Amino acid sequence: MSPFDVESAAVLAGQLGAPERNGAALIDAHMLSGDSINEMAVAESVKQHQKTYDLLAQKVTYKIGSKTAEGSRQKILLNDVSTVARHGEILAVVGPSGAGKSTFLDAISGRIDGSDLEGGFLVNGAPMDASFRRLSGYVMQDDQLYPLLSVRETLMFSARLRLPSSMSAAEKAARVEKTIAELGLASCADTRIGNESARGISGGEKRRVSIGVDLIHDPSVLFLDEPTSGLDSTAALNVVQTLHTMARARGRTIVLTIHQPSFRLLALIDRLLLLARGSPVYHGPTAGLGDHFRRFGRHVVAHVNQLEFALDVIEELEQSPEGIEPLVAFSRAQLEAAGPLARAAAAPSALGRPRADKFATSFASQLWVLCDRGARNTLRTKELFTARLVILCTSSFILGSLFFRIGYTPFGVQARVSYIIFVISSILFTSTQTLPVFLEERLIFVRETSRGAYRTSAFVVAQQLVYAPFFLLLAVAFCAISYFMVGMAAGTEPFLFFVLSVWLVLIVANTFVLFWGAVVPNVIRGNILVFYATAYFWLLSGFFTPLQTIPWYWIWAHYISTFKYPLEMLLENEFHAPGVTNRCFDGVNDGLVTPNCTLTPGDILGGLKAGGVHKWVNTGIYVAFFFAYSFFFYLMLLRQTNKTRK
Numbered sequence: 043m044s045p046f047d048v049e050s051a052a053v054l055a056g057q058l059g060a061p062e063r064n065g066a067a068l069i070d071a072h073m074l075s076g077d078s079i080n081e082m083a084v085a086e087s088v089k090q091h092q093k094t095y096d097l098l099a100q101k102v103t104y105k106i107g108s109k110t111a112e113g114s115r116q117k118i119l120l121n122d123v124s125t126v127a128r129h130g131e132i133l134a135v136v137g138p139s140g141a142g143k144s145t146f147l148d149a150i151s152g153r154i155d156g157s158d159l160e161g162g163f164l165v166n167g168a169p170m171d172a173s174f175r176r177l178s179g180y181v182m183q184d185d186q187l188y189p190l191l192s193v194r195e196t197l198m199f200s201a202r203l204r205l206p207s208s209m210s211a212a213e214k215a216a217r218v219e220k221t222i223a224e225l226g227l228a229s230c231a232d233t234r235i236g237n238e239s240a241r242g243i244s245g246g247e248k249r250r251v252s253i254g255v256d257l258i259h260d261p262s263v264l265f266l267d268e269p270t271s272g273l274d275s276t277a278a279l280n281v282v283q284t285l286h287t288m289a290r291a292r293g294r295t296i297v298l299t300i301h302q303p304s305f306r307l308l309a310l311i312d313r314l315l316l317l318a319r320g321s322p323v324y325h326g327p328t329a330g331l332g333d334h335f336r337r338f339g340r341h342v343v344a345h346v347n348q349l350e351f352a353l354d355v356i357e358e359l360e361q362s363p364e365g366i367e368p369l370v371a372f373s374r375a376q377l378e379a380a381g382p383l384a385r386a387a388a389a390p391s392a393l394g395r396p397r398a399d400k401f402a403t404s405f406a407s408q409l410w411v412l413c414d415r416g417a418r419n420t421l422r423t424k425e426l427f428t429a430r431l432v433i434l435c436t437s438s439f440i441l442g443s444l445f446f447r448i449g450y451t452p453f454g455v456q457a458r459v460s461y462i463i464f465v466i467s468s469i470l471f472t473s474t475q476t477l478p479v480f481l482e483e484r485l486i487f488v489r490e491t492s493r494g495a496y497r498t499s500a501f502v503v504a505q506q507l508v509y510a511p512f513f514l515l516l517a518v519a520f521c522a523i524s525y526f527m528v529g530m531a532a533g534t535e536p537f538l539f540f541v542l543s544v545w546l547v548l549i550v551a552n553t554f555v556l557f558w559g560a561v562v563p564n565v566i567r568g569n570i571l572v573f574y575a576t577a578y579f580w581l582l583s584g585f586f587t588p589l590q591t592i593p594w595y596w597i598w599a600h601y602i603s604t605f606k607y608p609l610e611m612l613l614e615n616e617f618h619a620p621g622v623t624n625r626c627f628d629g630v631n632d633g634l635v636t637p638n639c640t641l642t643p644g645d646i647l648g649g650l651k652a653g654g655v656h657k658w659v660n661t662g663i664y665v666a667f668f669f670a671y672s673f674f675f676y677l678m679l680l681r682q683t684n685k686t687r688k
């Protein structure tokens with residue numbers, strides 16, 4: 043073992059800087075050092091890359107549930123687990139199914155919060171804080187990727203978001219190509235990711251793309267939950283080989299969970315944390331696992347995968363009357379005999395406190411990339427784009443033919459009002475189309491922003507910028523078909539105002555749905571919530587329930603109704619239009635308003651309680667609604683980003 047290796051382990055133990063290291067720390071340092079480490083390479087990498095991180099988990103216990111009067115309903119998911127993950131190494135968290143591997147990975151990566159988590163985590167000797175999440179990458183067990191982007195596009199967007207602006211586009215593209223080659227994705231680089239409805243790349247390839255997305259910016263610390271699941275043995279070996287090289291060559295710290303690794307794969311792993319029912323039953327160099335079990339009284343047969351053997355022993359003990367307790371107690375005693383894993387370090391170690399540069403790129407650059415990605419996804423999502431365009435155009439044509447060329451009669455009034463109400467309600471009630479698409483995107487958003495890929499504000503603005511032109515196209519297409527068929531107020535200004543209003547209704551309705559999409563856990567609840575909220579806004583818009591009949595405690599709902607403002611805007615636009623305002627609608631005096639006219643546009647607006655506020659004032663209020671919902675959407679997303687397992 044080189045002096046460097048001993049020293050860095052001692053650093054981890056919080057002993058660096060002490061004039062004399064005591065025996066326990068040195069034992070600890072020796073225990074922490076893996077024999078298989080290519081010391082020169084790691085030492086060299088430390089020289090080149092100052093940002094290397096060592097993690098220490100100290101006596102971590104995680105319980106869920108609560109203690110009740112009748113007894114404890116608590117479940118212990120992690121029980122007094124301590125471990126160390128060093129730069130330049132791979133630490134694998136292993137154990138039978140349900141042992142707590144993913145839970146431990148969540149804990150050490152800062153994804154578990156709250157009073158149920160006991161013990162502590164140190165990063166280079168300093169307590170782990172929120173900034174740590176930004177400098178580390180986390181590859182989840184579920185692949186959360188945009189199904190309509192190709193492999194190359196997916197990796198390129200990740201590179202554009204996560205690599206610094208100082209890198210040229212060519213350098214970023216080169217990094218993407220290198221990642222594609224390293225992960226063996228060349229043959230499917232231009233294939234779309236796909237999903238249940240549209241077949242794309244295979245499950246194993248998806249796994250590798252997910253890893254690539256988080257590898258591309260070369261994070262200092264990388265957590266991977268089951269990176270080899272769904273991969274054949276060669277592909278699994280390639281992935282772990284890539285991680286191994288990354289750890290060695292660049293001094294990265296890698297922590298992963300893994301199920302039954304093969305012999306060859308195990309050789310690439312430096313350190314193991316073996317868990318059984320949430321308790322540690324071995325922690326140390328991979329090569330030491332056999333010895334540990336030998337000391338426990340179980341002799342590993344030669345040429346047998348040591349980990350497989352250990353898992354078999356655990357399973358056998360679990361079936362026995364005394365359970366795994368003897369092994370847990372033995373392992374604890376071994377750990378204690380070796381000395382404390384680390385002394386709590388009050389001061390940050392020489393490797394430095396974790397420093398997370400907030401974001402790799404500027405707000406403008408993030409916005410540009412997110413708009414580019416959002417536009418591609420929207421254009422390729424048929425339910426959002428083509429289908430919605432076709433539905434709105436068809437609906438507009440049906441409406442136009444139903445109220446074709448209505449005149450200036452009482453029926454004309456009814457038809458105009460019905461047309462306006464139908465336009466608003468059909469848009470508001472069909473806006474939930476965005477919900478399922480957004481809920482899928484939300485998972486990707488959380489994955490990306492929780493690791494500091496971009497600002498939440500950039501995402502919110504990009505969402506609006508991507509949708510706005512698309513909604514303008516829908517509004518123009520819809521109005522161009524039915525507005526003239528119905529024979530609404532003639533003239534450029536009323537028509538353009540009508541288009542503007544329809545556009546705003548589409549935008550506000552979409553923002554309203556996005557806001558709920560950031561709150562609700564699933565599509566069903568989201569649909570119900572949006573539907574009922576919209577239905578009550580409709581009821582309380584003032585059209586069905588006159589303002590004076592609404593109980594005082596529901597008046598607030600009238601003023602925040604998403605129907606009220608566009609309804610008044612469009613009614614005023616129609617009945618105050620130059621060509622309509624002097625028309626008589628009583629059916630007798632069809633023509634200009636005369637003293638005998640019994641139904642003037644003023645009477646109509648008065649009866650509908652509209653026109654009291656200028657249409658541009660209502661427009662201003664409606665635009666304010668858009669900003670308010672966008673802001674709430676932003677706040678809810680921020681909550682999602684910072685959400686941790688409680």
Ligand SMILES: Nc1ncnc2c1ncn2[C@@H]1O[C@H](COP(=O)(O)OP(=O)(O)OP(=O)(O)O)[C@@H](O)[C@H]1O
Pocket residue numbers: 106117119137138139140141142143144145146
């Ligand atoms: N929210 C929860 N409520 C109750 N039990 C939970 C909860 N989360 C996890 N568990 C339980 O905690 C244990 C550890 O779960 P975890 O997912 O960490 O195991 P694992 O070792 O990663 O399993 P696998 O290899 O099957 O993925 C399991 O028994 C699981 O059922």
